[in-house]
Amino acid sequence: MKREQFIAYVSSEQESLRRFLLALCGGDRMEAEDIAQEAMIKAYLASDRFEERHKFATWLFKIAYNTFLDHKRSARNRETDLEAAAYLADEQRADNAFAYQDLYEAIGTLPIKEKSAILLFYVSGYSVKEISNITSCSQLAVKQQLSRGRDKLRQILKR
Amino acid sequence: MKDTAIEKDTALEEMFARYQPDLGDSEKYMEALSKKLEAVEFVKQYQEVQVRRHRKIMALVFAMGVLTGALGIILTLLHPFWTLPPVNIPVLPAQNYLHLPNIGFLLAVCLTSLGFTGLVVQGVALRERG
Numbered sequence: 001m002k003r004e005q006f007i008a009y010v011s012s013e014q015e016s017l018r019r020f021l022l023a024l025c026g027g028d029r030m031e032a033e034d035i036a037q038e039a040m041i042k043a044y045l046a047s048d049r050f051e052e053r054h055k056f057a058t059w060l061f062k063i064a065y066n067t068f069l070d071h072k073r074s075a076r077n078r079e080t081d082l083e084a085a086a087y088l089a090d091e092q093r094a095d096n097a098f099a100y101q102d103l104y105e106a107i108g109t110l111p112i113k114e115k116s117a118i119l120l121f122y123v124s125g126y127s128v129k130e131i132s133n134i135t136s137c138s139q140l141a142v143k144q145q146l147s148r149g150r151d152k153l154r155q156i157l158k159r
Numbered sequence: 160m161k162d163t164a165i166e167k168d169t170a171l172e173e174m175f176a177r178y179q180p181d182l183g184d185s186e187k188y189m190e191a192l193s194k195k196l197e198a199v200e201f202v203k204q205y206q207e208v209q210v211r212r213h214r215k216i217m218a219l220v221f222a223m224g225v226l227t228g229a230l231g232i233i234l235t236l237l238h239p240f241w242t243l244p245p246v247n248i249p250v251l252p253a254q255n256y257l258h259l260p261n262i263g264f265l266l267a268v269c270l271t272s273l274g275f276t277g278l279v280v281q282g283v284a285l286r287e288r289g
Binding site: 011018022040041102106153154 | 168170171178179180185188189196197200
């Protein structure tokens, strides 16, 4: 795939992808942007292997989702209290996070798989089949994740 | 396209429908991304050239190795010609195999071939880099 073609594809999907990642990162804009950039570069480097028959958006979301999981795994090892304090002290970041605080708090209570399934379904508008392709889970598992996630969110919203 | 089998939940749908965070200027974002991809493309091309160079050098090393090995085999097949002691020196037949000047000669041939291979590869590597 040529760079111009790749940019054209990404251009139509980047907002949806960044919105999904921002919610997935609980409003941490910097982390979400880092993951989005990394995912897009990974996608660009792998674009030669991209098969046209698959939907580009699903493929891009799959890369972004895996990049997010990698970030979470590495962040678990390096995050310190000092970094957490620096994160909260960042005024702009705090503003961003508070804009949708309720949503981020509610979503933050869910395990990663349920959170991803819920966000892909409600924020990005993907079907169960597409979500199962993105998260590499079976369709049945995705339906269970959606059901459990919805129940938990309902309980939180009732409070 | 959402799965129709999935139960609808208006409260949740409304909550997520309201979720429209400000992502900044899309055009600027794409412009910055485009510049990054350009840099990535440059690095990618450079790496591809390096890989091609290394493959070429490896192929040359392989060819030289085959030639050197073939030379060694030919010399071995010429046995006992190379292992025979110089004319008119009476030695026992069992000592033929341990005749030091001849073993030294074979060793010298092997080391010369190896050295020659090394020199050729180094020459190619330097030329490719230059």
